[in-house]
Amino acid sequence: MLSIKLAFRNLIGAGLRTWLNVIVLSFSFVIIIWNKGVLNGWNEQARHDMVEWQIGGGQYWQENYDPYDMFTINESHSAIPQEFKNDIANNEMTPILINTGTIYPDGRMQNVILNGIMPNQKVLKIPTEKLENNSNEISVLIGKRMAKNNKLEVGDYFPIRWRDANETFDASDAKVVGIFNSNVPVIDQGKIWISLQQLQKMLVTPNEATMLITKNVDRKNAEVDGWIFRDHKFLLSDMDEIIRMKNVGGSIFYLILLALALLAIFDTQVLSIFRRQKEIGTEIALGMTRWQVVRLFTVEGAMYSIFAAVLAAIYGIPLLALQAKNGFPMPEAADSYGLPIAKAIYPTYSLGLIFGTVFVIFIATLIVSYLPAKKISKINPTDAIKGKIQ
Amino acid sequence: MANSIITITNMKKQYPEGKGKFTALDDINLSINSGEFTGIVGPSGSGKTTLLNIIGSLDVPTEGEVITLGESIGKLTHRKAAKLRNKNIGFIFQTYNLLPVYSVYENVEFPLLLLKMSASKRKKAVLDALEWLGLTDKIKSRPGQLSGGECQRVAVARAMVKLPEIVLADEPTANLDAENAHNILKMMSKLNKELNTTFLFSTHDEKVIQYLTRQILLKDGKVVG
Numbered sequence: 150m151l152s153i154k155l156a157f158r159n160l161i162g163a164g165l166r167t168w169l170n171v172i173v174l175s176f177s178f179v180i181i182i183w184n185k186g187v188l189n190g191w192n193e194q195a196r197h198d199m200v201e202w203q204i205g206g207g208q209y210w211q212e213n214y215d216p217y218d219m220f221t222i223n224e225s226h227s228a229i230p231q232e233f234k235n236d237i238a239n240n241e242m243t244p245i246l247i248n249t250g251t252i253y254p255d256g257r258m259q260n261v262i263l264n265g266i267m268p269n270q271k272v273l274k275i276p277t278e279k280l281e282n283n284s285n286e287i288s289v290l291i292g293k294r295m296a297k298n299n300k301l302e303v304g305d306y307f308p309i310r311w312r313d314a315n316e317t318f319d320a321s322d323a324k325v326v327g328i329f330n331s332n333v334p335v336i337d338q339g340k341i342w343i344s345l346q347q348l349q350k351m352l353v354t355p356n357e358a359t360m361l362i363t364k365n366v367d368r369k370n371a372e373v374d375g376w377i378f379r380d381h382k383f384l385l386s387d388m389d390e391i392i393r394m395k396n397v398g399g400s401i402f403y404l405i406l407l408a409l410a411l412l413a414i415f416d417t418q419v420l421s422i423f424r425r426q427k428e429i430g431t432e433i434a435l436g437m438t439r440w441q442v443v444r445l446f447t448v449e450g451a452m453y454s455i456f457a458a459v460l461a462a463i464y465g466i467p468l469l470a471l472q473a474k475n476g477f478p479m480p481e482a483a484d485s486y487g488l489p490i491a492k493a494i495y496p497t498y499s500l501g502l503i504f505g506t507v508f509v510i511f512i513a514t515l516i517v518s519y520l521p522a523k524k525i526s527k528i529n530p531t532d533a534i535k536g537k538i539q
Numbered sequence: 540m541a542n543s544i545i546t547i548t549n550m551k552k553q554y555p556e557g558k559g560k561f562t563a564l565d566d567i568n569l570s571i572n573s574g575e576f577t578g579i580v581g582p583s584g585s586g587k588t589t590l591l592n593i594i595g596s597l598d599v600p601t602e603g604e605v606i607t608l609g610e611s612i613g614k615l616t617h618r619k620a621a622k623l624r625n626k627n628i629g630f631i632f633q634t635y636n637l638l639p640v641y642s643v644y645e646n647v648e649f650p651l652l653l654l655k656m657s658a659s660k661r662k663k664a665v666l667d668a669l670e671w672l673g674l675t676d677k678i679k680s681r682p683g684q685l686s687g688g689e690c691q692r693v694a695v696a697r698a699m700v701k702l703p704e705i706v707l708a709d710e711p712t713a714n715l716d717a718e719n720a721h722n723i724l725k726m727m728s729k730l731n732k733e734l735n736t737t738f739l740f741s742t743h744d745e746k747v748i749q750y751l752t753r754q755i756l757l758k759d760g761k762v763v764g
Contacts, residue, residue: 151652162640162681431636434597435697436625436653438618531592534636 450518
């Protein structure tokens with residue numbers, strides 16, 4: 150308690166020197182928490198969007214399906230298992246049929262992935278009800294990126310060509326019946342969404358699907374021959390890897406920031422011990438043990454982090470709260486990276502993040518304060534009293 | 540010898556100097572009784588401050604024995620020496636050595652904080668000490684805002700606030716003008732008489748010498764009178 154009381158007095162008494170260190174350290178607090186908060190917010194938003202728009206509660210993949218192998222994708226479909234019929238009827242599951250195709254908007258050619266989906270499905274957020282169509286024409290739904298890249302609008306027609314299950318090429322005109330806006334580029338770029346029945350008819354694969362997407366994460370997923378269940382851990386692994394990489398990058402950034410702040414404190418401590426020799430000698434003469442003086446200087450250094458945490462709270466809480474409310478706007482080009490990035494990322498700050506950051510900085514400050522302070526234990530008090538530099 | 544509080548027997552103090560040793564104090568034999576107002580008088584470099592530092596347990600003798608308040612200085616651990624200084628010895632320095640970022644009140648309060656005295660007792664003791672020294676109007680001032688005389692009065696208050704048995708004053712008037720020097724010395728003399736505190740000065744200042752009840756003459760590290 151004595152060290153804390155005296156350290157507090159010393160820091161308050163030191164005035165500007167204290168506040169400069171505190172301000173620099175408080176920046177570290179706020180920026181580290183903000184940086185982590187943005188990454189957390191992005192992670193949560195990206196996961197949420199991927200679940201809602203792309204992966205649902207999990208997916209059954211036809212055993213040959215490999216999303217990264219375009220050469221086998223046309224053979225990766227089989228009959229929808231009988232045991233899923235009820236789930237599909239109850240909208241607990243929706244089948245997707247996948248095949249490659251080519252479109253020719255404005256005479257240009259582009260390879261696409263054709264996705265057959267039930268228009269009345271309620272598993273994914275894609276507005277598939279627009280695919281409800283009683284006419285014989287092929288109605289398609291596309292994402293805004295696809296529409297922009299191909300200069301397509303609702304009501305436009307373009308030729309579409311595909312190869313059916315019998316290896317026969319066929320072609321027809323397709324009509325854009327809807328353009329949806331999603332933060333998940335994977336379901337948008339290069340993708341055409343067609344009614345499942347329509348696509349099954351086009352491919353001559355009645356009642357077949359490439360994957361089945363479940364609605365709920367916590368459903369009991371039975372093992373079905375010829376189908377492999379992919380859970381969130383598997384489906385989000387790429388996303389997790391990207392977040393991990395971003396975290397590493399962010400950590401380097403805030404380690405540099407923290408190092409600068411700690412360097413300022415270390416420098417202040419070294420300078421203090423150099424300049425305050427007379428004070429140290431006097432304190433020893435007045436009855437402090439050398440270790441009490443070491444402790445005092447260490448607590449002084451560590452107290453910077455407490456002051457900085459308080460200062461960071463004063464200006465950081467409103468600033469971070471405002472950011473959490475209004476979001477951090479992302480540039481227009483951000484979604485072209487292929488990652489699910491919203492127009493604005495809303496940072497999320499957990500208590501663990503805040504207290505963890507405060508704790509880590511406190512311990513780091515304690516260490517950089519102790520290292521120069523331990524030199525005091527070797528100081529000769531009779532020389533120190535006279536202010537002789539040792 | 541019954542009420543002797545400082546006893547020095549055959550004491551020698553040497554410092555390393557190049558390949559050899561420099562003898563700062565040699566064959567010192569002294570006894571100082573409780574309540575004395577004594578000065579160690581001698582020219583610069585005669586070893587006055589070294590002797591004071593050893594008596595005050597800030598340094599240790601190379602040979603011989605120094606007993607301060609029943610404790611053999613050479614045998615004390617750092618912790619025990621700190622405790623001895625904290626409880627029983629007050630220091631007054633030539634350059635005041637006030638803690639620059641503390642107020643007058645906080646400077647005087649400092650030794651009592653180390654003694655873990657309760658807040659109410661501490662406050663009373665500090666205010667009493669400041670009143671003795673006529674500093675009640677300077678409680679909130681910082682050392683930088685005080686004159687030399689005022690600084691030294693604060694240093695005396697800091698030394699006296701815990702009512703120590705011994706006050707060691709190293710050239711306490713060296714940085715003061717004649718008027719302030721006399722004022723300080725009068726106060727110390729008064730405290731010596733009223734509280735029976737033992738004062739031990741190191742000095743070569745005539746102004747101090749005229750107040751002393753006993754002089755110990757030191758020359759080239761030896762007691763010569």
